[in-house]
Amino acid sequence: MNTDDDMLARRLAVTLAQAANALPGAPAGAVGAVRRRFVRRRRRLRMATGAAAALVALATVVAVAGPQLGLRTTPATPHTGVIQLWTLGTADRNPGLRDRIGAFNDRSDVSVRLSTFGNDAYKRVMAGPWPDPAPDVFENWGGASLTEPVRTGHATDITDAVAERPELSDVLLPCVLEGAKVDGRLYGLPMTGVQPVVLFYNKKLFTGAGLDPPRTYAELLTAVDTFRGKDITPIALGGGERWPALMYLSYLTDRIGGSGVFADIVAGRPGAWRHPALKQAATLVRELVDRGAFGPAADVMGYESGTASQALASGQAAMQVMGSWEYGNQLRADSTFATRDLGWVPFPTVAGGIGDPAALVGVPANYLTVDAQSPYRTEAVDFLLRTVTSDAYLDGLLEAGEVPAIRDLEPRLAAHPHAEFARFTHALAESAPTFTLVWDQALPSTVAGELLDETERLFRLEITPDQFVAAMAATR
CATH class of the missing domain: 3.40.190.10 (Periplasmic binding protein-like II)
Structure with a gap:
């Protein structure tokens, strides 16, 4: 695909993901059916032209991101700006994320707007030059997906901000925080479980x-x-x-x-x-x-x-x-x-x-990182610091079957239906000498x-x- 076509495909993917916030929910099973048809044809589509590849990415956004998001309501109070939060569609499984976005929007002059993407579409959008339009906060896997934004000035160093907040630095698993470090500095916080x-x-x-x-x-x-x-x-x-x-x-x-x-x-x-x-x-x-x-x-x-x-x-x-x-x-x-x-x-x-x-x-965790060039960088960092260790967010991860990347998990597992798997996974992460x-x-x-x-x-x-x-x- 030539550069112009690729840029167009990436912009369309972003536009569709953001527009999906206003789409009604799909009928039960519709997303799975579309996804199954897509995967059955994947091998044949690999032979397609670059333009067809772009359409595959866009179809993934429509089929996966849109129906998961559901209808949005207008905030009760006007906001002076919008923090664009980009994540994979799986983020929508954590009800605590919606809770935290709502709570932040209720008290802040700047609102958070979530856009979710299918896996392949998101990788396409985030590959190559920095996207335009760009996210203010973006999900990444650490590793190369974080190193490149750091090198190009699109990742905010939050090392000192986290060190000043013991409810973060003393709570999160060190081996997981290591995954969001580049040259010893911290550029993200875990948004998923270990x-x-x-x-x-x-x-x-x-x-x-x-x-x-x-x-x-x-x-x-x-x-x-x-x-x-x-x-x-x-x-x-x-x-x-x-x-x-x-x-x-x-x-x-x-x-x-x-x-x-x-x-x-x-x-x-x-x-x-x-x-x-x-x-x-x-x-x-x-x-x-x-x-x-x-x-x-x-x-x-x-x-x-x-x-x-x-x-x-x-x-x-x-x-x-x-x-x-x-x-x-x-x-x-x-x-x-x-x-x-x-x-x-x-x-x-x-x-x-x-x-x-x-x-x-x-994957030690998927991380949320704030774009260092965001006009709402201060507010976005505040949202991030307030969200990932909040009770609502951590309990939402457990409800979704994930295991929060925190040191003391046991108090949250009382009478929890998935405690056995959570203990197993948490023990692995806590005792791991390395987490590649x-x-x-x-x-x-x-x-x-x-x-x-x-x-x-x-x-x-x-x-x-x-x-x-x-x-x-x-x-x-």
Whole structure:
């Protein structure tokens, strides 16, 4: 797509997301149906022209962002300006965010206006030059998605502001705050719960097979062979999108060589992509594929469409490696399965590996960052500081099935229906010596794109582990 077309597509995506605030809600199930049709056609659409790609992004905004937002009402009091808050559509699952926006708007001369985007549309809008129109507060994953705004002067340093407020600095988990730091300075606060990648499993299937959930790679292979023998897909993989496959490579590399392997890659150190742990991890990935771990439908199954998660819930698949957000997805889709038959364990260890078994890969959190060039920077920072540790916001995260990134979670879990999963996830994050951001978010977009392409080829057995390593080493 040429530059002019790309800029037009990005502006239209923003306009549609903002206009969606006035749209009525869609009929029940309509969003899911549109999303499923979109994902089924994704492979064919990859062959489309640049203009068609822009329409895909815009369709995602209309189908996902608009119907979730519902009708808006005019503020009771006039405001002198508007803080544009841009997030992914998943932010709308936290009722505490709406509460905090309303409370802020009631007392401030400047109002907050939320615009939500589908995942692909948001990445398109935020890629390349800074968007015009631009957000005053924007969601990001940390890593490269935060480093670039810092470098270009579009991220406000809030280090001192947070240090002066012990209700923030003493409450939030340090390992999560690290994810919003660049060169030791803090540029964001967590808007989501902690999101480690873990291994989910179907309890009923494991009980029926006489198996315990796998704690080691060897036990994982045993489970794969056992379920294959029962004509059950061992591991549900949303191969229709490329990023779920990358989680296996990320974790296996960490388990084999430790978190320093990827830290060197992010730092751009010479030869980092050629560390032996990366080739060994790619070899284990090939072994899983050769063994039939992901079944025959992995290439067309999607995560964002819900088909991979449905396979796990329905008993068509026995396991799924996914971020902790999977619990909330299962809870919304089938609360009976989520609360009775869904199990979870940390990602398995690898014999002989030097990685710390307590180390995590995933998303420490998604963050909210204030644009340093916003005309309402002061008010936006105030909104951010007042929101993310408020009772309404934290309780809203729990209600949505997420686990707030705070030190003392237990008092909030009394009689909470999801306390077991919350304790598990929180304990992982609290004790993790390192919490590595998923690779496609930690790396610059050009390198991440190559990584996703080569990972897809590796999982399809189109390249060998040596070829994978060589291809990635050529990106630096």
